[in-house]
Amino acid sequence: MNADGIERALARMAREVVDRARERGGELAVVGIRRGGVHLAKRLRKHVAAVTGAEPPMGTLDIALYRDDLSELAVAPVVGPTDIRFPVTGKTIVLVDDVLYTGRTVRAALDELTDFGRPRRVLLAVLVDRGGRELPIAADVVGVQLEVPDREQVEVRLVEGGAQQDEVLVKPRGHA
Numbered sequence: 001m002n003a004d005g006i007e008r009a010l011a012r013m014a015r016e017v018v019d020r021a022r023e024r025g026g027e028l029a030v031v032g033i034r035r036g037g038v039h040l041a042k043r044l045r046k047h048v049a050a051v052t053g054a055e056p057p058m059g060t061l062d063i064a065l066y067r068d069d070l071s072e073l074a075v076a077p078v079v080g081p082t083d084i085r086f087p088v089t090g091k092t093i094v095l096v097d098d099v100l101y102t103g104r105t106v107r108a109a110l111d112e113l114t115d116f117g118r119p120r121r122v123l124l125a126v127l128v129d130r131g132g133r134e135l136p137i138a139a140d141v142v143g144v145q146l147e148v149p150d151r152e153q154v155e156v157r158l159v160e161g162g163a164q165q166d167e168v169l170v171k172p173r174g175h176a
């Protein structure tokens with residue numbers, strides 16, 4: 001997927017997010033899951049603003065301490081900032097990530113998000129759904145749906161300030 005394809009997907013995703021949010025009411029807010037989801041959330045938020053005329057509030061979640069394998073990690077996880085400065089209760093929260101795979105990151109993000117309050121509704125928006133779910137989790141808004149074998153990985157490269165270099169690649173796992 002090249003830069004133009006990514007921008008087109010984000011524009012469509014923003015329209016879908018706004019339509020879905022309007023179905024049930026509740027003020028919209030965007031929350032990106034670190035790290036890749038935060039870059040994407042910033043982009044999606046701008047596209048949402050192009051539809052609604054106003055940028056929704058945005059926050060970030062770092063799910064490191066909410067992982068379901070935390071007790072099995074050999075070294076302590078690197079924890080980045082979680083930053084949600086608006087009231088979550090009653091909002092329609094658009095949880096944003098770049099890739100949806102097993103669903104474990106989203107499970108952890110929901111857990112962390114609900115520590116901040118009780119959203120009216122949570123929508124999940126991902127740029128790439130690569131299949132391979134290990135939990136009963138599905139995205140509401142998807143940029144591109146792929147079936148990627150476990151031996152391969154999806155890499156979403158979003159270049160801050162230089163959208164023309166953006167790309168989505170599928171390559172063998174472990175290759176730089």
Ligand SMILES: O=P(O)(O)OC[C@H]1O[C@H](OP(=O)(O)OP(=O)(O)O)[C@H](O)[C@@H]1O
Pocket residue numbers: 033034035036037097098099100101102103104105106
């Ligand atoms: O559905 P899952 O199997 O949980 O995988 C999806 C997650 O994997 C990637 O994050 P990663 O853990 O590589 O961290 P990063 O965003 O910091 O690169 C991606 O950005 C998603 O957050």
Ligand SMILES: O=c1cc[nH]c(=O)[nH]1
Pocket residue numbers: 099101130152153154155156
């Ligand atoms: O392929 C994958 C799987 C999980 N996370 C990614 O960023 N890519």
